[in-house]
Amino acid sequence: MSRAAATDRTDSALVQGEYPYTADDFRKIADILYGLSGIHLPETKATLAYSRLAKRLRALGLQSFHQYCALVADEGQIDERQKLMAALTTNVTRFFREPHHFEHLKAKVMPALAARARSGGRVRIWSSACSSGEEPYSIALSVLEALPEAARLDVKILATDIDPNMVKRAEGAVYSEEAVSPIPAELRKRWMEPVRDGTSMSWRPSAEVREMVSCRELNLMGPWPMKGRFDAIFCRNVAIYFDEQTQDRLWGRFPACLEKAGRLYIGHSERTSDPRFVTDGLTTYRLKEGAGA
Secondary structure, eight states: OOHHHHGGGGGGBSOOSSSOOBHHHHHHHHHHHHHHHOBOOOGGGHHHHHHHHHHHHHHHTOSOHHHHHHHHTSTTOHHHHHHHHHHHOOOOOOTTSSHHHHHHIIIIIHHHHHHHHHTTOOEEEEETTOTTTHHHHHHHHHHHHHOTTGGGTTEEEEEEESOHHHHHHHHHOOEETTTTTTSOHHHHHHHEEEEEETTEEEEEEOHHHHHHEEEEEOOTTSOOOOOSOEEEEEEOSOGGGBOHHHHHHHHHHSGGGEEEEEEEEEOTTOOOOOTTEEEEETTEEEEOTTOOO
8 A cells, every 4th residue: 555545544643744643553553562561552642652653664664554553463573563562661760760769678678688698598689670770780789788798699680671672771781971870979989880982981880780680571461480589579660551450460460479578669659459568668568467479
């Protein structure tokens, strides 16, 4: 179908742009995204979806969003469906975002975990929506403040994200001068190293810090292959993109992954609906006595 012919479908166009794009196209895209990731895309995001996905139409040589919808509706188009999710996923992060969580981890949780690690026990923390890595490396720096020898002990941080591009950035772990500005100067001096690229200066966590963090691709709505339990789970500013039913499903999966004394950290505008959790501070949760999977 030529682009001229495709304009026959623009009577209900949501955006007057390079490609025909109707309310039906948007609904199909939103349904596919929801089915793949659990993310609810309201119609107020229709223009955003157009601007982000138009790049995919150009790359694929397509003439309309109708063609693109037909393509990504095919479950065999795994790579393009992944690109759709990556394009429509919001990645807002920074070092020590919502700093009270890291202070809580360091002051309230780490003393017991440090004692366990020093006696040969394991410590596991999960950053479940790690984006480009600022959160898991903030966790690592907080752990190292409480336990400087953590990298030599059985202390590991799992960093996962639905977007493989973000996972690669987290693995590379190179950040601009502006990005690392929230890191306290003492921590930066001890645990970060400069990376020069021509005249610009970037930073990356030291080898010790990077060895503590393992980056993996993971869809929170899909299978969770992890077998052990975690002492802390960070799932912050993720559930806000889900509808209530999907949020309930997500919160209900975490108790089976937490140690009895473990903590769940969520975003400042989020609240867990699972009755097995009780808050011990703003957006910081632990399991009720006797609660479990």
